[in-house]
Amino acid sequence: MSAMDxxxxxxxxxxxxxxxxxxxxxxxxxAHIAGCEGCxxxxxxxxxxxxxxxxxxxxxxxxxxxxxxxxxxxQRRAVGLLALAATLAGAVLVGKGVVxxxxxxxxxxxxxxxxxxxxxxxxxxxxxxxxxxxxxxxxLHQLSVDELEVLLAELES
Amino acid sequence: xxxxxxxxxxxxxxxxxxxxxxxGDRDALAALVSSNLAxxxxxxxxxxxxxxxxxxxxxxxxxSALGALDRFRGEASFRTWxxxxxxxxxxxxxxxxxxxxxxxxxxAADLAAEQGDPVLRVALGAEAAxxxxxxxxxxxxxxxxxxxxxxxELSYGEIGAVAGCSEGAARVNYHxxxxxxxxxLR
Numbered sequence: 001m002s003a004m005d006x007x008x009x010x011x012x013x014x015x016x017x018x019x020x021x022x023x024x025x026x027x028x029x030x031a032h033i034a035g036c037e038g039c040x041x042x043x044x045x046x047x048x049x050x051x052x053x054x055x056x057x058x059x060x061x062x063x064x065x066x067x068x069x070x071x072x073x074x075q076r077r078a079v080g081l082l083a084l085a086a087t088l089a090g091a092v093l094v095g096k097g098v099v100x101x102x103x104x105x106x107x108x109x110x111x112x113x114x115x116x117x118x119x120x121x122x123x124x125x126x127x128x129x130x131x132x133x134x135x136x137x138x139x140l141h142q143l144s145v146d147e148l149e150v151l152l153a154e155l156e157s
Numbered sequence: 158x159x160x161x162x163x164x165x166x167x168x169x170x171x172x173x174x175x176x177x178x179x180x181g182d183r184d185a186l187a188a189l190v191s192s193n194l195a196x197x198x199x200x201x202x203x204x205x206x207x208x209x210x211x212x213x214x215x216x217x218x219x220x221s222a223l224g225a226l227d228r229f230r231g232e233a234s235f236r237t238w239x240x241x242x243x244x245x246x247x248x249x250x251x252x253x254x255x256x257x258x259x260x261x262x263x264x265a266a267d268l269a270a271e272q273g274d275p276v277l278r279v280a281l282g283a284e285a286a287x288x289x290x291x292x293x294x295x296x297x298x299x300x301x302x303x304x305x306x307x308x309x310e311l312s313y314g315e316i317g318a319v320a321g322c323s324e325g326a327a328r329v330n331y332h333x334x335x336x337x338x339x340x341x342l343r
Contacts, residue, residue: 061191063212
C-alpha cells in the first residue's frame, strides 16, 4: 500500500470518525496522521469543532410535524359540515365550485402542495463558483488524475 | 461523539420512506424529519447564527420540502434535496429579518450548561465560544462547506449539490475554511 499524501489525508480526515471510510483508507489515514505533525494538528482541529455541534432544540420534531400541511381530514370534515349547513338552511351557500376547490387542494400534488413551496427555495444562489477552484487554491489541482479518481471514488462511496 | 451522518438512512430506506410519505403516511414523515433534523438544523443554525431563527428556518424547510414531495424526482438523494431547500430557507429568512448575528454564542452556552463537572463546564464553554466565534467569522460558503463536511460528513459532490456550486468549488471552500479556522483557533 502506497503512503497517503497530505492532500488526500486532509480530504479524508472529516470521515475518520464515521462510517464513510474503507478499512484500507482508514488504516492509511491513521498511519499518515501518526507520522505527520501537520495532519495530526488538523485532526485535532476537527475534533475541537465536533465538540461544538449545533444541536436542535427539544421539541422541534413535534413542532415541525404539527406544522406539516396534513390537515386533510379536518378539511374534509369542514367541507362536510359546510355542505350540511347549506343543505339544512335551504340555501346554496357552498357552491359546487367552492367545494371542488377545497377537494382539489386536498388532493396529493394539488394546489395546496405546490403553493407551500416558494420558488425561491429551489433556486441556486451560488452560480459560477468554479473560478474558486481554478484560481484560489492551485495546490488542489496538482493532484494526479489517479489520485483524484481514488479520492472521488471514496467520496462517492 | 457520534455524528449525524452515522444515523443517516441508507438510500433504500430513504426511498421507501419517501414513497410512504408521498402517500400520506405520518410515521414515514416523522421518520424523515427525525433522521434529517440534525443536519437541517445544523445548516440553518450555522447560516443564521441564531437558535430561534434557525429553528424557524428548519421548520420552513421541512414544511416546504415535505409539502412538495411530488416535485422530488430522486435525481439527488432526498437528504441533499432537503438540505438545499434548508440553505435557501435560511438565506430567505436572513434577508427578511436583516443581517445575521456576527457572533453566535448560544450554542456555546448550551453546551457548557449540559456539563455536570464545573471545571469541564468552564473549559468546554470557553472552547465552544471560541469555535462559534471562529465559525461565525468565515465567509458563508466556507462555513457551510465546513459544516456539511465536518459535522455531517457529506461528500464534496453532495456539498456542491446543497450549496449550488460545483464539486471542485465545494472542495476548495472546505479547505479554505479549515485553513482560516486553523489561524483563528491556534
